[in-house]
Amino acid sequence: MLPYSGRDLNLSDKKIIHSICFMCTVRCPIVVMVENNDVRLIEGNPHVSGIEGSICARGAAGVGLLNDQERLKKPLIRTGPRGSGKWKEATWEEALDYIAQKINEIKGRYGARSIALAERAHLNSHISKTFVRALGSPNYFTHDSCCKGSLNTAFRSLTGYTDARVGVDLGRTKHVIFYGRNIFESLELKQVKQLVKAMENGAKVTYIDPRVTITATRADKYLMIRPGTDLALNYALMHVILKEKLYDREYVRRWVLGLERLRDFVEPCTPEWAEKETGIPAYEIVNLAREASEASPAVIFHYGYRSSNYTNEIYFRRSIIMLNALLGSIETPGGIFFKKGLKDAGKKPLRKLTDQELPEVKEVRCDGVGTPEFPLPDSSHGVVQMLPEAILAEDPYPVKALIVWRFDPLLSIPDYEKNMRALEKLDLLVSIDIQFSETAWYSDVILPESIYLERGDSIQEAAGLKPALFIRKPAVTPRYDTRPGWEIMKLLAERLGIGRYFPYNSLEELWNYQLEGTGISLNDFAEKGFVEVIDRPIYWDRKDGIKLNTPSGKIEFVSSLLENNGFPSFPDYEPVSPPPPGHFRLMVGRMAVHTHVSTQNNRYLSELVPENVLWINRQEAERLGIKEGQMVEVKSHRGRGLIRAYVTDLIHPEAVFMLHGFGRNVPLQSRCFNKGASDTMLQENISDLVGGSPALQHVFVTVKPVQ
Numbered sequence: 001m002l003p004y005s006g007r008d009l010n011l012s013d014k015k016i017i018h019s020i021c022f023m024c025t026v027r028c029p030i031v032v033m034v035e036n037n038d039v040r041l042i043e044g045n046p047h048v049s050g051i052e053g054s055i056c057a058r059g060a061a062g063v064g065l066l067n068d069q070e071r072l073k074k075p076l077i078r079t080g081p082r083g084s085g086k087w088k089e090a091t092w093e094e095a096l097d098y099i100a101q102k103i104n105e106i107k108g109r110y111g112a113r114s115i116a117l118a119e120r121a122h123l124n125s126h127i128s129k130t131f132v133r134a135l136g137s138p139n140y141f142t143h144d145s146c147c148k149g150s151l152n153t154a155f156r157s158l159t160g161y162t163d164a165r166v167g168v169d170l171g172r173t174k175h176v177i178f179y180g181r182n183i184f185e186s187l188e189l190k191q192v193k194q195l196v197k198a199m200e201n202g203a204k205v206t207y208i209d210p211r212v213t214i215t216a217t218r219a220d221k222y223l224m225i226r227p228g229t230d231l232a233l234n235y236a237l238m239h240v241i242l243k244e245k246l247y248d249r250e251y252v253r254r255w256v257l258g259l260e261r262l263r264d265f266v267e268p269c270t271p272e273w274a275e276k277e278t279g280i281p282a283y284e285i286v287n288l289a290r291e292a293s294e295a296s297p298a299v300i301f302h303y304g305y306r307s308s309n310y311t312n313e314i315y316f317r318r319s320i321i322m323l324n325a326l327l328g329s330i331e332t333p334g335g336i337f338f339k340k341g342l343k344d345a346g347k348k349p350l351r352k353l354t355d356q357e358l359p360e361v362k363e364v365r366c367d368g369v370g371t372p373e374f375p376l377p378d379s380s381h382g383v384v385q386m387l388p389e390a391i392l393a394e395d396p397y398p399v400k401a402l403i404v405w406r407f408d409p410l411l412s413i414p415d416y417e418k419n420m421r422a423l424e425k426l427d428l429l430v431s432i433d434i435q436f437s438e439t440a441w442y443s444d445v446i447l448p449e450s451i452y453l454e455r456g457d458s459i460q461e462a463a464g465l466k467p468a469l470f471i472r473k474p475a476v477t478p479r480y481d482t483r484p485g486w487e488i489m490k491l492l493a494e495r496l497g498i499g500r501y502f503p504y505n506s507l508e509e510l511w512n513y514q515l516e517g518t519g520i521s522l523n524d525f526a527e528k529g530f531v532e533v534i535d536r537p538i539y540w541d542r543k544d545g546i547k548l549n550t551p552s553g554k555i556e557f558v559s560s561l562l563e564n565n566g567f568p569s570f571p572d573y574e575p576v577s578p579p580p581p582g583h584f585r586l587m588v589g590r591m592a593v594h595t596h597v598s599t600q601n602n603r604y605l606s607e608l609v610p611e612n613v614l615w616i617n618r619q620e621a622e623r624l625g626i627k628e629g630q631m632v633e634v635k636s637h638r639g640r641g642l643i644r645a646y647v648t649d650l651i652h653p654e655a656v657f658m659l660h661g662f663g664r665n666v667p668l669q670s671r672c673f674n675k676g677a678s679d680t681m682l683q684e685n686i687s688d689l690v691g692g693s694p695a696l697q698h699v700f701v702t703v704k705p706v707q
């Protein structure tokens, strides 16, 4: 008997396909049950340890995407003004020829550097990177900066590795401290399951957030913090840990550079000082430091996922990683670990198109990353929220063509109005999407990609304690005139004279290209949909074998990356300013049944959560005469929105909160059109200029009842 819960489905012509979910980027392994070329059920891959059949609501709702009449069905070329919704249906040849001709014109006039591509990093990113390099442009962008750019830089400044190289061993932890890492709503399925297991085994959870989230309600200890003051809390925790000698002296002596500088720096940061800043009682701070150290080294100060809240984000994220280092929890079971790839398991890594010899691109990036003014953000991702600024200012040069692939910059870069002005300056805007994103709606050409259930993608090398390979396979044939992205890129490249960098003619050829020399073949995926390359976790020896990638070979509290580029390792603490009278800080986030800006029009998910609401503290609401469920106007100096109030005691009085992704303007997305308000319309495009993330929660708003 098959171990699938769908086994009892009475399917004639039954097929079970192992694949990878793409309702969000977490990429959980799934099985898709197919009957007569239609998807009947999707569930988690039961063979994968830590997943064991689980799927989240969004993963199951992938079924709703497949036969959706509001999907993109054919290539479209715009015929009316931007946003007028006037399109001409085109063949693939017409649409691709049109784009190639425009790109060639723009290249001739402004140079290859004026062509940019922005995408949500995905399994085919080695293909899009190759495309941009082969064209001769430096301007390849991912979403990374908007999500976790400052965390990436923080990790590089301490360990020499990006955050992508790091994981948390929640399953074996004894105590985990989350700072607004709302793990039970902003999901990573495997991690949620690991955490639940650890909690059943007695692990403690401390949750810190100005808002009582679902994760807060599951925690052993919830601490309501004043928005934007977590750094003060961490400095006080370090103060207590150092003063009471709670740190792991042997580990710190071997692996940490700069303890004395830290000690001097946090000396004045007493728990009483932090209490005034954060609103968390001093005794709670002392207790937390002591309890965390009792659990060490199986303790995790969770460094977060989205790290794009405030302008000092890099220093906050650094402080979290330093707390782990002080308690010796880096590279240990139940703590934080460095992910190992195929190479660490003694195998040859997957081959990427970017391994080819590609033309060297010497131009500076249009976002300034890599120049002395903006040296630290990761140039392999760029800083995408600087793109609208660069387009508008034509500084350092004009950017005239933008291709977006699986990314919606209009909604995912703060300040909608400014983004719109930037897009209007482009001579060519192309969206590769599966539905009318907000950006697609204003594009010149829309290329419809087949959805993940209809297509395969490049094989995934999943690094971890036990590296493994996963594969996304088509489960059904495409419903409409759509194509997979890897094919779209190749077809476009051929028209631009760079086809030779895409040496595949089919999905199988692409897969075999990747697998070459690894000793692994496509057949190895047949039974379970993945290939394990090792059966035991790989840890580096904590006594002497941690391969840190910093110049000193240590965890650099005093950071050569920062200081060699003119930034301090320990800048003076600057308090975030409280909102001016009559204003609130606008906080944003996600919840369990929606993905960013992708799922608001999904037929099942839009039924579950059709709009967003504005969380507002009860006393503040009463003062403003706002009643539960009433429509309110939220206004910032950048824009406004109308939304229903959710009046509650469960949020700090300085803040209001809304889900990201609502307040949509595309009429052809009828299930979410005009529902709720958009955070992007209210936010200001301000960044952490050291780490690279936008400060999405920098903005203050007013709230008033409507009518």
Ligand SMILES: Nc1nc2c(c(=O)[nH]1)N[C@H]1C(S)=C(S)[C@@H](COP(=O)(O)OP(=O)(O)OC[C@H]3O[C@@H](n4cnc5c(=O)[nH]c(N)nc54)[C@H](O)[C@@H]3O)O[C@H]1N2
Binding pocket: 022, 119, 120, 143, 146, 147, 148, 306, 405, 406, 407, 408, 409, 411, 412, 413, 414, 432, 433, 434, 435, 436, 437, 438, 449, 450, 451, 452, 485, 588, 589, 595, 596, 597, 598, 599, 660, 679, 680, 683, 696
């Ligand atoms: N204002 C504001 N901005 C934010 C955030 C916020 O909270 N507020 N959050 C930030 C964070 S953490 C992140 S990660 C980013 C995410 O930013 P985005 O990547 O822009 O958001 P997503 O919703 O993940 O996906 C964007 C687009 O991908 C399309 N898509 C989905 N599946 C496919 C597919 O298979 N193929 C193709 N071609 N397209 C597909 C969707 O239809 C959607 O239009 O946004 C960041 N920006």
Ligand SMILES: Nc1nc2c(c(=O)[nH]1)N[C@H]1C(S)=C(S)[C@@H](COP(=O)(O)OP(=O)(O)OC[C@H]3O[C@@H](n4cnc5c(=O)[nH]c(N)nc54)[C@H](O)[C@@H]3O)O[C@H]1N2
Binding pocket: 024, 025, 147, 178, 179, 180, 181, 182, 183, 185, 186, 187, 188, 208, 209, 210, 211, 213, 225, 226, 227, 228, 229, 230, 304, 305, 306, 307, 309, 587, 588, 589, 590, 591, 592, 593, 594, 595, 596, 657, 697
């Ligand atoms: N269901 C679902 N799951 C997802 C995603 C999704 O779209 N949907 N997206 C994935 C992605 S790309 C990301 S980046 C992650 C995001 O995962 P998280 O970073 O865990 O989640 P967010 O929803 O962005 O929520 C941020 C939380 O921070 C709190 N917060 C705001 N200000 C402060 C502050 O000053 N201090 C503290 N301590 N807390 C504060 C907010 O109240 C909110 O609860 O989720 C991932 N998982």
Ligand code: SF4
Binding pocket: 021, 022, 023, 024, 025, 026, 027, 028, 055, 056, 057, 058, 059, 060, 187, 188, 189
């Ligand atoms: S968390 Fe949910 S939506 Fe995201 S990949 Fe996993 S099952 Fe799919």
Ligand SMILES: [Mo]
Binding pocket: 146, 147, 148, 305, 306
């Ligand atoms: Mo994210």
